[in-house]
Structures are given as structure tokens and as C-alpha cells.
Amino acid sequence: GAGPLATVPDPRDQRLGGLLSPDFDDSSCLSRYRAALYRRPSLHAVSSYLVSALRRYESMHRRCGPGTPAYARAVERLRTSPPDFSNASSNTSSDDAECSYVVWGPIEGLGNRILSITSSFLYALLTDRVLLLHLSGDDLHDLFCEPFPGSTWILPADEDFPIGDIDQLTVRTHNMSLGSVLWRGDDPGVAPWLYVHLRHDYSKVHHEQRFFCDEVQARLRRVPWLVFRSDNYFVPGLFLIPRHERELARMFPRRDAVFHHLGRYLFHPSNTVWGMVMRYHSSYFDGADERVGIQVRRFHWAPISTDELYAQILNCTQREDILPGVNVGTAKDTTGRADGGRQPARKKAVLVVSLHGEYSEKLRDQYHEQGAAGGEAVSVYQPTNLGRQRSGEQEHNQKALAEMVLLSFSDVVVTTAVSTFGYVGQGLGGLRPFVLMGPVDGKAPDTPCRHPATIEPCFHAPPTYNCRAKAKGDAGRIVRHIRHCEDFPQGVQLV
Ligand code: GDP
Numbered sequence: 001g002a003g004p005l006a007t008v009p010d011p012r013d014q015r016l017g018g019l020l021s022p023d024f025d026d027s028s029c030l031s032r033y034r035a036a037l038y039r040r041p042s043l044h045a046v047s048s049y050l051v052s053a054l055r056r057y058e059s060m061h062r063r064c065g066p067g068t069p070a071y072a073r074a075v076e077r078l079r080t081s082p083p084d085f086s087n088a089s090s091n092t093s094s095d096d097a098e099c100s101y102v103v104w105g106p107i108e109g110l111g112n113r114i115l116s117i118t119s120s121f122l123y124a125l126l127t128d129r130v131l132l133l134h135l136s137g138d139d140l141h142d143l144f145c146e147p148f149p150g151s152t153w154i155l156p157a158d159e160d161f162p163i164g165d166i167d168q169l170t171v172r173t174h175n176m177s178l179g180s181v182l183w184r185g186d187d188p189g190v191a192p193w194l195y196v197h198l199r200h201d202y203s204k205v206h207h208e209q210r211f212f213c214d215e216v217q218a219r220l221r222r223v224p225w226l227v228f229r230s231d232n233y234f235v236p237g238l239f240l241i242p243r244h245e246r247e248l249a250r251m252f253p254r255r256d257a258v259f260h261h262l263g264r265y266l267f268h269p270s271n272t273v274w275g276m277v278m279r280y281h282s283s284y285f286d287g288a289d290e291r292v293g294i295q296v297r298r299f300h301w302a303p304i305s306t307d308e309l310y311a312q313i314l315n316c317t318q319r320e321d322i323l324p325g326v327n328v329g330t331a332k333d334t335t336g337r338a339d340g341g342r343q344p345a346r347k348k349a350v351l352v353v354s355l356h357g358e359y360s361e362k363l364r365d366q367y368h369e370q371g372a373a374g375g376e377a378v379s380v381y382q383p384t385n386l387g388r389q390r391s392g393e394q395e396h397n398q399k400a401l402a403e404m405v406l407l408s409f410s411d412v413v414v415t416t417a418v419s420t421f422g423y424v425g426q427g428l429g430g431l432r433p434f435v436l437m438g439p440v441d442g443k444a445p446d447t448p449c450r451h452p453a454t455i456e457p458c459f460h461a462p463p464t465y466n467c468r469a470k471a472k473g474d475a476g477r478i479v480r481h482i483r484h485c486e487d488f489p490q491g492v493q494l495v
Pocket residue numbers: 108109110111112113296297353354355384386388389390391396397399400401403418419420421422
């Protein structure tokens with residue numbers, strides 16, 4: 001019961017220091033004001049400048065979003081604009097455009113999508129555009145609550161939407177892609193809409209990377225509709241654009257928590273997903289003194305045997321004092337505890353999330369059979385082991401989101417290098433992860449895990465084009481707060 005000493009959650013904390021709008025009815029989305037109660041208090045302050053930028057954004061979204069007269073006019077202008085870029089030279093529609101938009105289309109798994117939505121949102125925030133998500137199929141439905149009060153961020157499904165099949169906009173040489181417009185030497189500023197290809201295979205040869213150049217950004221201001229498709233966290237790229245420098249510095253005086261703030265602002269699991277989270281939480285995490293999350297991801301391009309990876313996990317967690325060792329040479333008793341059934345000093349709950357069941361099975365067996373050294377009780381759980389990725393399926397994605405959120409409720413988190421799934425868990429939780437480093441020639445590396453200083457995700461495919469030098473460049477050496485990633489040296493991250 002709630003006695004006089006029970007801690008009443010600070011209402012300001014429930015709104016995450018003003019990050020969340022007060023304009024929501026709590027019952028519409030159970031997770032929105034509650035998720036924070038399950039996480040460690042954030043160590044990262046939200047700037048008042050960011051808070052007011054978000055409130056301004058919300059009122060713009062309410063005014064320009066789907067269902068408003070302004071939205072209808074914007075779609076109509078798009079419909080009546082010349083269909084072909086080559087005829088668009090006298091495009092005046094953008095000058096009197098009251099609202100402009102960035103439409104996001106999905107590529108890859110849920111982690112990649114969450115990170116590219118966040119990047120697109122920050123771009124929208126910086127350039128006064130309304131962010132709309134194009135959902136192909138059912139796979140993103142009933143996953144997130146609406147983040148903006150009094151409106152929707154879902155692009156209405158409309159057979160006649162003038163841009164046509166957004167899912168087909170994968171070809172970067174598409175007539176309306178920014179890269180091809182620049183390649184032809186045309187002015188992107190006169191286009192009624194443009195496709196911006198920011199997938200990891202975008203190239204400097206085809207000019208797509210010039211998206212991150214100041215003069216191209218200046219032209220894009222006049223384009224009312226931009227369509228983004230990306231599998232990357234391209235936020236660090238936005239920090240490379242001089243015209244956004246001041247605004248970003250005000251929004252994020254500390255640059256190393258951008259995803260932590262924007263992710264907690266945008267991604268609130270739907271009531272269905274929150275129900276899963278709560279059920280897993282009460283069966284696994286409740287009542288533990290310490291919660292340890294371990295995310296094990298295997299990539300086909302980084303092969304390693306199950307035994308080798310399991311040894312790496314043990315090596316990392318024991319070296320870093322995350323998990324206790326096991327009692328060596330002690331006879332086990334029937335209670336599964338080597339200490340003869342004494343009350344354990346501390347209860348540690350280990351949540352393993354993985355597509356594969358072997359790692360949690362081995363870990364569980366080990367502590368059951370031999371008992372944890374030091375009298376701790378270690379219990380090991382894994383909510384699902386789905387075997388393989390099926391990102392086109394709604395229930396599959398719901399489970400994935402539930403597990404990312406559970407991971408963010410950990411006290412200590414171990415993630416796998418390069419995994420965006422892990423980035424989302426660590427970022428929502430504001431947790432500096434211990435990162436299982438990738439294999440070297442099929443073997444676990446000598447240093448099993450590292451503990452990077454930043455909680456920021458890595459931008460795996462930064463531009464290799466230096467705008468100022470108009471030549472090949474290294475995005476990790478342009479500004480002081482953007483460095484190569486510890487888990488993936490080709491990438492860059494905010495520090
Ligand atoms: P990444 O490939 O590790 O960068 O992460 P993504 O989230 O982009 O893609 C991996 C996808 O595989 C996830 O979205 C899930 O659909 C699935 N997946 C991978 N690991 C797990 C896991 O531990 N639990 C669940 N439920 N799904 C997973």
C-alpha cells in the first residue's frame with residue numbers, strides 16, 4: 001500500500017523534464033507517462049530550448065498535419081505541379097507554400113527504422129517541416145502511440161497520393177532523386193518534390209551525399225515535399241551542416257544524448273506492446289535487486305560459432321563484474337544452489353534478448369548447476385527466441401519493440417557491436433553499454449567488450465564527401481564532437 005513514505009512520482013519527471021507535451025490524455029497511451037517509472041533516472045538534462053522547439057513543432061504539425069485544410073492544399077499543389085522535373089523550371093508553388101513536409105519510408109529492421117525516423121524528425125525540426133511516416137503494409141501498425149498531440153504522424157493511405165509508390169523509390173537514379181538532379185546539374189530548389197536516398201549504399205559519385213552540404217540544404221528549403229528513405233542514424237551528418245550548427249548547439253548543449261532525448265520523445269509503445277512489456281517485466285524483472293540486460297545479435301557478415309560467442313559473453317560479463325562467476329568444485333544441492341539453500345544476498349535478474357535461445361539456456365544451466373559465487377542469486381530469462389528476422393510482420397515487430405523497451409529498463413546493459421536494436425535499448429534507457437565487440441577471423445576478439453563514453457548510436461555510413469574541399473573526406477575529422485565509433489570504426493558518432 002501507499003503509506004506516507006511511498007515515493008510519489010514527480011509529475012515533472014513523468015514528463016521527462018518537459019520533453020513530453022502535457023496535452024495528452026494519459027489513458028490514450030499507457031506507456032507515455034509511465035515508461036520513465038521503470039527506467040533509471042536520466043542523467044541527461046533536457047534544454048529548455050529543445051522543449052520550446054518541440055512545442056513549436058507540435059503546433060505546426062497540428063496546423064499542417066493530415067486532415068487539415070493546409071494539408072489538403074499542399075497535396076493539391078503537389079498534384080497540379082508538373083509531374084516531371086524537367087518541366088518544373090517555373091515552379092512557383094513552393095514560394096507560397098504554407099507547410100512543407102518530409103515523408104519517411106521504411107527500410108530494414110525496427111532498430112534501423114527507429115533511428116532513421118529519429119534522424120528525419122530532427123531534420124524536420126531544423127527545417128520547419130512536418131514529419132509523416134509512410135507505412136507499407138501492416139508491419140508498423142499498432143506499434144507506437146502518436147507522438148504529436150491532436151494530430152497524426154501517419155501519411156494517409158491514399159491511392160491517388162501524387163508521389164505514387166514510395167516503396168519503389170529505392171533506385172537512386174530515379175528521375176526525382178536529389179542525387180540525379182545534382183548529377184544532371186539541375187536546380188533542386190525548383191522541384192515540387194524530391195526523393196532523398198540516404199541508404200548506406202548512397203554514393204558521393206552520384207551526388208547523393210551532397211545532401212549534407214550547406215549549399216544543397218539552402219536549395220532544399222524551397223522544396224515542399226521531401227521523401228527520405230534511410231537505414232541509418234544520420235543525425236551526426238546533420239551536425240556537419242554549418243547552417244544548423246547554432247540551432248543544434250542550443251537544442252543540445254551536450255551533444256551526446258540526442259537519441260536519448262528524441263527517442264524518448266517520439267517512441268511510446270502502443271497499449272498492445274506496453275501490455276507485453278508489463279507482462280514480461282512482472283514475470284522477470286520485478287523484485288530483482290539488479291537488472292542486467294544482455295542483447296545477443298548475430299550478423300551473417302560477422303560469423304562466429306555459438307561456443308565462441310558464449311565464451312565471449314562470459315568473459316565480458318565476468319571481467320567487467322557484471323555477472324558473478326560460478327562456484328567451482330562445490331557439490332550442487334537439490335535446490336540448485338551451492339550454498340545449501342541460504343537466503344541469497346542479492347537477486348540479480350538477467351534478461352537475454354536474442355533471436356537465438358542457446359545463450360540464455362547455457363547461462364541459466366550454468367547458474368542452476370553450479371550456483372553463483374559470492375552468494376548472489378542469478379536468474380536468467382529470455383522472453384522470445386524467434387529464430388530469424390521477419391521485419392514485415394506486425395507481431396514480430398511488436399515483440400522486438402517490447403524487448404528493446406525491456407532492455408532499456410536494465411541497470412546495466414550489454415549489447416552487440418553495430419546492432420541498431422542494441423542502440424535503441426541503450427539510448428532509451430540512457431545507459432552506457434558494454435559492447436560485445438565483433439569477431440576477428442571468426443574468433444572472439446582479445447578485448448571481449450568495450451564501454452564507450454557515449455550513449456549515442458553510430459552513423460554507420462557517414463558521407464565520404466567533404467563539401468568544403470569538394471573532395472573525398474573523413475567525416476570523423478571535421479568537427480571535434482564527431483568521432484569514429486568504437487564499435488564500428490567506419491562510422492561516426494556524437495561524443
Ligand atoms: P540490427 O539488425 O541489429 O541493427 O537491428 P534491427 O532491429 O534493425 O533488425 C533486426 C530485427 O531482427 C529486429 O527488428 C527484430 O525484428 C529481429 N530481432 C533481432 N534481434 C532480436 C531480439 O533479440 N528479439 C526480437 N524479438 N527480435 C529480434
